[in-house]
Each structure stands twice: as structure tokens, then as C-alpha cells.
Amino acid sequence: MSFRIRRFAPAWTAALTLACFAAGAPAAAQEAVTIGAAAPLTGPRANLGRYFKQGVELAVDEINKDGGVLGKPLKVVFEDDQADNPNVAINAVNKLVKMHKVTAFVGPHFSVAQLATQKIYCGNAVSVTGASGVPVTANNCKTVLRNRANDNLQAKALVEYARNSLKIDKLGVLSINDDFGKAGADRVIQQIEEAGLKPVSVETHNPEDKDFSAQLGRLRDAGVGLVILWTHDNEAALIVRQAKQLGLTMKFAGSTSLSQPVFVKLAAEAGEGALSSSDFVPGNPDPAVQGFVKKYEARTKTETELYAATYYDATWLLAKAIRQAGSTDPMKIREAFGKISHKGVLADYRCEANGDCNHQINIIEVQKGQPVVKSTVRF
Structure with missing residues (x-):
């Protein structure tokens, strides 16, 4: 008996191993393709990160219902970059590339974080970002893609609208004294000068300032007809509220901040008539936008917002590029971006050699507490 047991034990063990392998085979075949954020x-x-995450997760669910990528489900891992904190962003991207081993990810969103992390991921991974700073795609990083209009396009559209539609030539600039504000103000001033004008007055404020009366007084005394703001949504709301309290009649325009939900709520009546250049507002009647708004709000029970739409589109773009590449190799994915086209929520995308994929911007006006599309400028 013992001889027979010893004789057949190896065969029994081999059969059991084969059975276990076969049972595990479907799970192995379903191993996910992982991207980062x-x-x-x-x-x-x-709060912006919450919109960002919800937009990505909605896209991932849809992509997986559409067959995933490379015959596998798509999975996303998140790391915290704390917006415009370069050191935290470097840590986040290091984790994505070196610990999670992703070869493609979305974000970071803030230009200062993008520029700080490109030395880590360029050539090793592909990043699809909504960072609007011009240097993001002019920094010799061959694996960065941008799916929003850059600051040059936003500034140009605002200056042209002020002159051609509002008939205002006396333009002033008020910006926040950080990387975002400095870069944006430089672009606005450049566009004013290219239009053959000079800004009547240029003012700045520090992050988290609460009193803007001195800057507003100098803008008033200079005879400014339209102030172009390049600051964050909270600060922009405080500025227009204080201008109303001071009885100032100048108009305000600016970056996407002036059509964000935080600005609209905090500015309240003082925000009426404020203009911005933005890639997305939920009131845009475009069918692609309204389709996104409906499914996003049904899923999240929250209002739709720019970050959600930006990174929903970014995730879909990345999935399409991986499918086109037939690989997770970063250079093959990057090459594939030059071959795909995609009708997204923000735009009809086509990617240039430098990585810019979006060539349009909306002029938005706050009307009765709602951001409304006045016109779309295509470049």
C-alpha cells in the first residue's frame, strides 16, 4: 500500500498543480492595466481634487464597460500632489512611476507641479494634464500632453473680446503673486501689447490676501475700463465684491477662475457680468457637454465642474492612445497620440507634435448667477 502511495503521489501532485493553474488562469487573463493620477x-x-477624482473614476468605469484596454480592465491609482506644492507633487509622481510602476498617468494639474515633476517622468511615462502654463509643453519633455487651451490662447481671447465686442481699450491687470498669477499676467500683458496697446495699470496681490482696496483704488484712478484678473477663484470673488462695495464701475474678466462654482457662489450679485476664458461650463448647450453633465451629476449628486470634465477627457484620451499603441510602452503611447482624434467634453482633440491637443476656448459671462457661453474662439 505504501509503495503504491509513493508511486502515485507525484502524479497526483502534478494533477493538482495543473488544476490550480487552470483555475487561476482566468484571473491572470483579467489582470488590469494600471494608470496613475x-x-x-x-x-x-x-475640493478641486474631488472633482478631478470623480471625473477620472467616471471615465474608467465607462472605458471598462467599453472593453477596457489591451483586452484587460483599466485600473487607476491616485497620489496626492496638493495642487501647487512642487515638493509634494514630486513625491506623488515618484510614487506613481517608481513604486506603482505606471507608464501613463493624468495630472499634475498645476503648472508649477507639472514643471517640477517632468524631470522624473519624461521618457519614462506619459502625462496627460490640464495645466495651462505655456512652458508645460515647451520644456523639452516629449511625453507630456495637454488637453486644455494654454494661457496664451486664454489671454488672447480675452483681449480680443474686450476690444472687439466690448469696445474697451483701457485694460488693467491684477494678478496673484504666485507662479500661476505671474505667468498668466505676463501672457495677458504680452497679448495687450501685441494688440498695439499698453496696460493702463498693472497690480498684484499676495496669496490669501483679504483686502484689495488699495489695488482697486489705483486701477480706478488710472481710468481702467476692464480689469483682467489672473488669480484663484476665492480671491477673485473677494475682489469683485469689494469693487461693488466701493461703487466702482469697471468691468472684470479673467482666467477660468471667474466661471468656477466657488467664484459664482462667493461673488454673488457682484459677479454679474464677470467674463472669463474657460474650456468648460456646465451650461454650454453643446450635446457632448450636456451628455457629460447629465451622467456626472446623476452619479455624484454634485454640480459639474471644469476639473471633472478635464480629467474625464484626459482619461479617455489616454485609454484611446494605449489602445492605438497596442502597448503600455510610454514612447509608443506618446506616438499614438499623434494618430488619434477624439470628440471630448472640452473640445475635438487633435494633438500637435509639442503635446498641445486643444485649440479652442470659450468666452464665458456670469448671467443671473450662471456662467453662460458667449462665444467660442478656435485657433
Whole structure:
């Protein structure tokens, strides 16, 4: 008996091993393709990170219902970049590339974080970002893609609208004294000068300032007809509220901040008539926008917002590029971006050699507490 047991034990063990392998085979075949996301999950911009994350997760669910990528489900891992904190962003991207081993990710969103992390991921991974700073795609990084209009396009559209539609030539600039504000103000001033004008007055404020009366007084005394703001949504709301309290009649325009939900709520009546250049507002009647708004709000029970739409589109773009590449190799994915086209929520995308994929911007006006599309400028 013992001889027979010893004789057949190896055969029995081999059969059991084969059975276990076969049972595990379907699970192995379903191993996910993992991408990353660097988003502001904590800190003062965490509310934006919530929209960012929800947009990505909605896209991932849809992509998986559409067959996933490379015959496998798509999975996303998130790391916190705390928005415009370069050191935290470097840590987040290091984790994505070196610990999670992703070869493609979305974000970071803030230009200062993008520029700080490109030395880590360029050539090793592909990043699809909504960072609007011009240097993001002019920094010799061959694996960065941008799916929003850059600051040059936003500034140009605002200056042209002020002159051609509002008939205002006396333009002033008020910006926040950080990387976002400095870069944006430089672009606005450049566009004013290219239009053959000079800004009547240029003012700045520090992050988290609460009193803007001195800057507003100097803008008033200079005879400014339209102030172009390049600051964050909270600060922009305080500025227009204080201008109304001071009885100032100048108009306000600016970056996407002036059509964000935080601005509209905090500015209240003082925000009426404020203009901005923005890639997205939920009131845009475009069918692609309205389709997104409906499914996003049904899923999240929250209002739709720019970050959600931006990174929903970014995730879909990345999935299409991986499918086109037939690989997760970063250079093959990057090459594939030059071959795909995609009708998204923000735009009809086509990617240039430098990585810019979006060539349009909306002029938005706050009317009765709602951001409304006045016109779309295509470049």
C-alpha cells in the first residue's frame, strides 16, 4: 500500500498543480492595466481634487464597460500632489512611476507641479494634464500632453473680446503673486501689447490676501475700463465684491477662475457680468457637454465642474492612445497620440507634435448667477 502511495503521489501532485493553474488562469487573463493620477486630494485645493477624482473614476468605469484596454480592465491609482506644492507633487509622481510602476498617468494639474515633476517622468511615462502654463509643453519633455487651451490662447481671447465686442481699450491687470498669477499676467500683458496697446495699470496681490482696496483704488484712478484678473477663484470673488462695495464701475474678466462654482457662489450679485476664458461650463448647450453633465451629476449628486470634465477627457484620451499603441510602452503611447482624434467634453482633440491637443476656448459671462457661453474662439 505504501509503495503504491509513493508511486502515485507525484502524479497526483502534478494533477493538482495543473488544476490550480487552470483555475487561476482566468484571473491572470483579467489582470488590469494600471494608470496613475496625481491630484490635489488634500490641502487648500482639495475640493478641486474631488472633482478631478470623480471625473477620472467616471471615465474608467465607462472605458471598462467599453472593453477596457489591451483586452484587460483599466485600473487607476491616485497620489496626492496638493495642487501647487512642487515638493509634494514630486513625491506623488515618484510614487506613481517608481513604486506603482505606471507608464501613463493624468495630472499634475498645476503648472508649477507639472514643471517640477517632468524631470522624473519624461521618457519614462506619459502625462496627460490640464495645466495651462505655456512652458508645460515647451520644456523639452516629449511625453507630456495637454488637453486644455494654454494661457496664451486664454489671454488672447480675452483681449480680443474686450476690444472687439466690448469696445474697451483701457485694460488693467491684477494678478496673484504666485507662479500661476505671474505667468498668466505676463501672457495677458504680452497679448495687450501685441494688440498695439499698453496696460493702463498693472497690480498684484499676495496669496490669501483679504483686502484689495488699495489695488482697486489705483486701477480706478488710472481710468481702467476692464480689469483682467489672473488669480484663484476665492480671491477673485473677494475682489469683485469689494469693487461693488466701493461703487466702482469697471468691468472684470479673467482666467477660468471667474466661471468656477466657488467664484459664482462667493461673488454673488457682484459677479454679474464677470467674463472669463474657460474650456468648460456646465451650461454650454453643446450635446457632448450636456451628455457629460447629465451622467456626472446623476452619479455624484454634485454640480459639474471644469476639473471633472478635464480629467474625464484626459482619461479617455489616454485609454484611446494605449489602445492605438497596442502597448503600455510610454514612447509608443506618446506616438499614438499623434494618430488619434477624439470628440471630448472640452473640445475635438487633435494633438500637435509639442503635446498641445486643444485649440479652442470659450468666452464665458456670469448671467443671473450662471456662467453662460458667449462665444467660442478656435485657433
